[in-house]
Amino acid sequence: MRLFLYLACFGKVVINMKKITKAVIPAAGLGTRVLPASKAVPKEMLNIVDKPAIQYLVEEAAASGITDILIITNRGKGIIEDHFDYAFELETGLKGKAGKEKYYEAVRSVADLANIYYIRQKETKGLGHAILAAEAFMAGEPFAVLYGDDIIISEDPVTAQLCRAFEKFGKMAVGVNECSREAIKKYCSLDVTPLEGRVMNCHKIIEKPTESEIMSLYAILGRNVLTSEIFDLIRATPVSEKGGEVYLTDALSNLAEHDKLTAVDFTGNRYDMGDKLGIMQANCEVALNHPEIGTDFKDYIIKLAESVK
Numbered sequence: 001m002r003l004f005l006y007l008a009c010f011g012k013v014v015i016n017m018k019k020i021t022k023a024v025i026p027a028a029g030l031g032t033r034v035l036p037a038s039k040a041v042p043k044e045m046l047n048i049v050d051k052p053a054i055q056y057l058v059e060e061a062a063a064s065g066i067t068d069i070l071i072i073t074n075r076g077k078g079i080i081e082d083h084f085d086y087a088f089e090l091e092t093g094l095k096g097k098a099g100k101e102k103y104y105e106a107v108r109s110v111a112d113l114a115n116i117y118y119i120r121q122k123e124t125k126g127l128g129h130a131i132l133a134a135e136a137f138m139a140g141e142p143f144a145v146l147y148g149d150d151i152i153i154s155e156d157p158v159t160a161q162l163c164r165a166f167e168k169f170g171k172m173a174v175g176v177n178e179c180s181r182e183a184i185k186k187y188c189s190l191d192v193t194p195l196e197g198r199v200m201n202c203h204k205i206i207e208k209p210t211e212s213e214i215m216s217l218y219a220i221l222g223r224n225v226l227t228s229e230i231f232d233l234i235r236a237t238p239v240s241e242k243g244g245e246v247y248l249t250d251a252l253s254n255l256a257e258h259d260k261l262t263a264v265d266f267t268g269n270r271y272d273m274g275d276k277l278g279i280m281q282a283n284c285e286v287a288l289n290h291p292e293i294g295t296d297f298k299d300y301i302i303k304l305a306e307s308v309k
Contacts, residue, residue: 020142020163020225023066025057026130027148028074028121033274042077043274044148048282049290053273054080055110056153057146062113064159066144070117070137072130081118086111126245128234135231142166142227150222151282154268158223165199165264166225172255174202175223176263177270185209187219188249190263191256198265205253207240218263220249221270229255 031038037046044054054071061069073080087107094104117137121130131145144159152158152175162173176190189209192200205220206213233251240247255261269285272278287297 018142019065020144020166021065021067022070022138022141023061023068023144023146023159024070024072024131024134024137025054025061025146025148026072026121026127027054027077027080028072028124028130029148029274030124031274034276034279042073042080044077045079045083046273046279048151048271048273048279049286049293052083053151053282054148055083056151057148058084058113058116060152060157060159061144061146064144064157064163066114066159068115068117070119070134072121072133073118074121074124084111084113084116125239126247128237128246128248128251131226131248132231132234132246135228138228140228142225145224145226147222149272149274151271151273152222152266152268153271153282153286154266156267158266158268159225161198161266162223162225162264165262169195169199169262171260171262172227172230172252173199173225173262173264174220174252175266176200176218177221177265178217179219179221181211181214181217184214184217184219185211187221189214189216190218190220191215192218192263195262198267200263200265201259202252202256202261202263203259204256205249207247207249218265220252220263221266223266224248224252229260 027042027044029043031043034043045052048056058069071080091104091108094100094107119133121133144163146159158175162175165173179187185208188205188207190202191204192202195201204215206215230251233254234246234248237246237250239245240250252261271282273282284301288294288301290297
């Protein structure tokens with residue numbers, strides 16, 4: 001269960017990290033920004049073309065070597081559990097029927113992506129509070145965090161990019177990209193210096209910075225790789241005066257100030273599924289590359305663009 005094995009190799013110390021096989025997906029948010037769509041349907045179940053948003057997260061985790069996923073939910077989100085379960089009646093109606101094979105495989109494969117577990121966050125007290133609910137499940141092992149609002153489409157899964165950084169440098173990792181000055185005020189700002197390639201050392205983090213507090217335009221956008229050390233830091237983190245929540249970034253900033261955190265400038269296209277514009281961008285861009293409708297949708301978009309000039 002411990003993480004580190006040190007080996008002498010040509011005068012260097014090589015860190016052999018335990019492979020990350022667990023992940024948590026916090027999906028207990030209320031979806032206020034996309035009401036009324038999220039009144040009866042969890043925002044994590046809003047579709048991107050032909051799959052709900054949360055399926056993209058589970059697929060990314062599985063493609064990154066994750067085998068066990070804990071989804072943090074709350075009341076009214078049992079539909080998420082149904083989606084990743086077998087659907088006997090539906091599968092029976094599709095199996096063996098001419099022309100329905102691909103639909104059967106699509107439905108069946110969803111339940112086989114990973115071992116998926118659930119726990120309810122009984123009070124909505126922020127991301128840090130949600131992560132703390134995963135402590136027993138992680139059992140001291142390192143784990144990935146995939147934020148429920150953030151869908152990232154990439155040939156190289158972003159979770160895998162962070163896992164490689166964690167395994168190489170032996171530090172917890174956050175996924176970052178550059179934002180505009182206005183956008184970064186909604187997220188957080190990082191003080192970073194180059195380490196290697198797209199990986200940087202992170203020295204400080206400020207949640208929802210004011211104009212004078214912005215240190216760089218790099219913000220954490222939807223992915224972390226953490227160890228069990230984070231749980232004690234979250235417990236020691238006071239409720240923020242800014243939003244009345246326990247901010248995970250406050251605990252991460254503590255790590256950064258002690259040289260225990262890297263920031264990975266990940267490759268991939270991120271979409272905010274808690275935002276109306278983000279949902280539309282995700283649907284349009286995924287549709288353009290969809291094997292069934294991509295060509296026809298591209299023709300439609302071109303005609304539509306011409307009509308609104």
